[in-house]
Amino acid sequence: MATNIDKKHLSMIEHSWQRCREFGLLHNSEPIIDIQNGQILSENIEQHARLLSTTQQKVLPFYDSLLANSNCLITLASPSGHVLNNWGEQRFFNQHQPQVFQNGVNWKESLIGTNAIGTALETGSIVQVFHDEHFLSSNRFMTGSAAPLFDAERKMAGVLSIASDAYIPSSHTLGMVKLMSQAIENQLIVSQFHRNHFLLWFNTSPENIDSQWSSLLVFNEQGMIVSANRRAEIVLGQDLALQSLEQLFDIKLEKLLSHPSFTPAEIRSKEKFSYYAMTIPPSIPVGRKIDFRDTSAAGAQKTTTTPFDLQKLDTGDPQLAKAIKQVSRLINKDIPILIHGETGVGKEVFVNAMHQSSQRKHSPLIAVNCAAIPPDLVESELFGYEKGAFTGANQKGSIGLIRKADKGTLFLDELGDMPLNVQARLLRVLQERTVTPLGSTAAYPVDFKLVSATNRNLKDDVQQGTFRQDLYYRVTGLNLSLPSLRERSDKEVLVQRLLEKCNESSQEITVSPDVLKLFCQHPWPGNIRQMVSVIQIAVAMADGNTIMIDDLPDDFMHDIQHSHADSNVTLLSSAISAPELDDNWLETYEQCGRNVSAAAKELSISRNTLYKRLRERGLR
Numbered sequence: 001m002a003t004n005i006d007k008k009h010l011s012m013i014e015h016s017w018q019r020c021r022e023f024g025l026l027h028n029s030e031p032i033i034d035i036q037n038g039q040i041l042s043e044n045i046e047q048h049a050r051l052l053s054t055t056q057q058k059v060l061p062f063y064d065s066l067l068a069n070s071n072c073l074i075t076l077a078s079p080s081g082h083v084l085n086n087w088g089e090q091r092f093f094n095q096h097q098p099q100v101f102q103n104g105v106n107w108k109e110s111l112i113g114t115n116a117i118g119t120a121l122e123t124g125s126i127v128q129v130f131h132d133e134h135f136l137s138s139n140r141f142m143t144g145s146a147a148p149l150f151d152a153e154r155k156m157a158g159v160l161s162i163a164s165d166a167y168i169p170s171s172h173t174l175g176m177v178k179l180m181s182q183a184i185e186n187q188l189i190v191s192q193f194h195r196n197h198f199l200l201w202f203n204t205s206p207e208n209i210d211s212q213w214s215s216l217l218v219f220n221e222q223g224m225i226v227s228a229n230r231r232a233e234i235v236l237g238q239d240l241a242l243q244s245l246e247q248l249f250d251i252k253l254e255k256l257l258s259h260p261s262f263t264p265a266e267i268r269s270k271e272k273f274s275y276y277a278m279t280i281p282p283s284i285p286v287g288r289k290i291d292f293r294d295t296s297a298a299g300a301q302k303t304t305t306t307p308f309d310l311q312k313l314d315t316g317d318p319q320l321a322k323a324i325k326q327v328s329r330l331i332n333k334d335i336p337i338l339i340h341g342e343t344g345v346g347k348e349v350f351v352n353a354m355h356q357s358s359q360r361k362h363s364p365l366i367a368v369n370c371a372a373i374p375p376d377l378v379e380s381e382l383f384g385y386e387k388g389a390f391t392g393a394n395q396k397g398s399i400g401l402i403r404k405a406d407k408g409t410l411f412l413d414e415l416g417d418m419p420l421n422v423q424a425r426l427l428r429v430l431q432e433r434t435v436t437p438l439g440s441t442a443a444y445p446v447d448f449k450l451v452s453a454t455n456r457n458l459k460d461d462v463q464q465g466t467f468r469q470d471l472y473y474r475v476t477g478l479n480l481s482l483p484s485l486r487e488r489s490d491k492e493v494l495v496q497r498l499l500e501k502c503n504e505s506s507q508e509i510t511v512s513p514d515v516l517k518l519f520c521q522h523p524w525p526g527n528i529r530q531m532v533s534v535i536q537i538a539v540a541m542a543d544g545n546t547i548m549i550d551d552l553p554d555d556f557m558h559d560i561q562h563s564h565a566d567s568n569v570t571l572l573s574s575a576i577s578a579p580e581l582d583d584n585w586l587e588t589y590e591q592c593g594r595n596v597s598a599a600a601k602e603l604s605i606s607r608n609t610l611y612k613r614l615r616e617r618g619l620r
C-alpha cells in the first residue's frame with residue numbers, strides 16, 4: 001500500500017511531467033542546451049561567489065569520505081537553474097551527454113524535463129527523481145536528489161544536487177543532499193553574522209550540539225534574534241524574526257552570556273522543553289567603548305542626549321541628524337510617528353534603532369509589511385482570531401501581530417497599502433486601545449508605540465479616497481522624512497561604515513579616490529540598499545585592499561554611464577576606461593589558452609580589466 005510520502009512523491013512527479021508536456025517536450029526529445037558562456041557565466045559565478053566558496057571550502061571537504069565511493073556528481077546551480085560548478089565523478093562528463101553537465105548549462109524543467117535541480121527549483125522543496133521518473137529518456141541513466149538552498153534572509157540562494165548513475169540505495173543521495181544543504185545554509189548564516197553577532201547553537205544533548213541538525217539562532221547584544229536556521233524555527237515552532245531570546249527561553253540574557261562560550265549549558269524553552277545550548281561570541285567584540293564624558297557610568301540620569309543606537313546612525317547629514325533629534329525627544333512618549341522616505345533609505349533600520357533606544361526595548365518590536373501580506377489575510381494576521389474562526393484557520397487560534405507588540409513597538413511598514421476595511425479596524429484599535437480577534441467578542445487591552453512608514457504620499461491617497469483621513473491623523477503625531485541617499489551630505493562616512501559592515505576579512509579595506517568620487521556623484525535610485533549591494537560585490541571582487549573602478553559591478557557602471565550621459569563629467573570618462581595595456585596583451589591571452597585568470601595574472605591586471613578589454617574587442 002502506498003504511504004503518504006509515496007503519494008506525495010508520485011504527485012510531485014506527475015505534476016512535473018504535466019508541466020513538461022505543457023512546455024512541448026516529448027520523452028524522446030533531446031535536452032535543450034541553453035548555456036551561459038564567457039562573461040555572462042563569469043558574472044553568474046561571481047554573483048554567487050559566497051555560495052560557491054562556502055560549498056567548496058567549508059562543506060565539501062567534510063564529506064569527502066562519504067562521497068569517495070559513491071559514483072556521484074555533485075552540482076551547484078544558481079536560482080536561475082544555471083550550473084555554477086560540478087564536483088565528483090568524471091564519468092558523467094565522459095559517458096553521458098558531456099554537454100549537459102558543463103558549467104553554465106540551465107537545468108530548468110522547460111529545457112531538460114523533470115530532473116532534480118529543475119524540479120527542486122520549480123517546487124521550492126527537496127526532491128528525488130529516480131531513473132525512469134526523468135521526463136526525457138536520455139536522462140534516465142541517473143537518480144538525482146536536490147535541495148533548494150536558502151540564505152540568511154530566507155531568499156533562495158541556489159540548488160544543490162547529487163546525481164548517481166549507479167544503483168546505490170536511493171536514500172543515500174537523498175540523505176547526503178539533506179545533510180549538505182543544511183550544512184551550507186548554516187555556513188551561509190555563520191559567515192554573514194559571526195563577525196558582529198552572537199551565535200547560539202542548541203540541541204537535545206551536549207553530544208549532538210555540533211551536528212548540522214542543531215538549531216542555530218543569531219542574536220545581537222540586546223538579545224534580539226536577527227537570523228535563525230530552519231531547524232530552529234521548526235523546533236521552536238514559530239516565526240523568530242524580531243523575537244528576543246528571553247521571549248523564547250527561561251533565561252536572562254546576562255546569565256546566558258556569563259556562561260563560558262563554546263560550553264554547553266542546559267536551558268529551557270518557554271514551553272519547558274529542555275535543551276543544551278552553546279553560545280559563540282562575535283569574532284569582533286561588540287560593545288560600547290567607555291567614554292569618560294559619559295556621566296551615566298557614574299549613575300547620573302541623562303535625559304537630553306540622543307540614545308546610543310540612534311546616534312550610531314548619525315553620520316553627519318543635517319536632515320538625518322534633525323530626524324534623529326526629533327525622534328529622540330518623543331521616543332518614550334505616546335505619540336505616533338510616521339516616517340516618509342524612498343525605498344531603501346533605511347526606514348526599517350531607523351525604526352529598529354529607535355526601538356532599541358527606547359524604554360520599550362525589552363519588549364518586542366513587531367514589524368508588519370502591509371504590502372507583503374495577502375489582502376485576505378491582513379485582518380487575521382493583525383488582529384488574530386479565535387479557534388475555528390474561519391476555514392483554514394489554525395485550530396489553536398492566533399493572538400495576532402498587534403497583541404504580540406504589547407508593551408513594545410508596532411511598526412506598520414508600507415502603511416499606504418493597507419486595505420480600507422482593515423484601516424477601519426485599525427482605527428478602532430488605536431482609538432480604544434483594545435483588540436478584538438476575528439470570531440471573538442472579547443476585547444484585549446494593548447499598549448504599544450506606533451510607528452508607521454510609507455514611500456507614498458499619504459495625503460494624496462486621502463484625497464483619492466484610498467486612505468482614511470481619520471486614520472491619517474491618528475498615525476501622524478510626528479511626520480518625519482528620511483533623506484534619499486543622493487541628498488545626503490555624508491556619503492563618504494556612510495561608505496566607510498558600509499565597508500566595515502560588508503568586509504569579512506580582518507584587513508581594513510578602502511575605496512580609491514576615483515570610486516569615492518563616483519559614489520558621491522551617483523544618484524543612487526535604490527538608496528542605501530543599492531549602495532550596500534554595490535559595496536558587497538566590490539569587496540568580493542577586489543584583488544587587494546583597495547576597491548578600484550574595475551571592481552564595481554557592470555550594471556552599476558552601466559547606470560553611471562547613463563545617468564551621466566548628458567553631463568560633462570570628465571572624471572567618469574577617465575575613471576571608467578580600463579588601464580592602458582601594452583600591445584602584446586592579446587598574445588599573452590592566447591598563450592594562456594584564453595584562460596582569463598591566468599592571463600590577468602601574467603599581465604598583472606585584474607580579471608575585470610581583462611574582461612573589459614576583451615569585450616571592447618568583441619572577444620567576449
Ligand SMILES: Nc1ncnc2c1ncn2[C@@H]1O[C@H](COP(=O)(O)OP(=O)(O)OP(=O)(O)O)[C@@H](O)[C@H]1O
Nearest residue numbers: 313342343344345346347348349350455528529532
Ligand atoms: N545606516 C545604515 N547603515 C548600514 N546599512 C543600512 C543603513 N540604513 C539602511 N541600511 C541597509 O540598507 C538596506 C535597506 O534598509 P531598510 O530596509 O531599512 O530600508 P527601507 O527604507 O525600509 O526600504 P523599503 O521602503 O524598501 O522597505 C538594508 O540592507 C539595510 O541593512
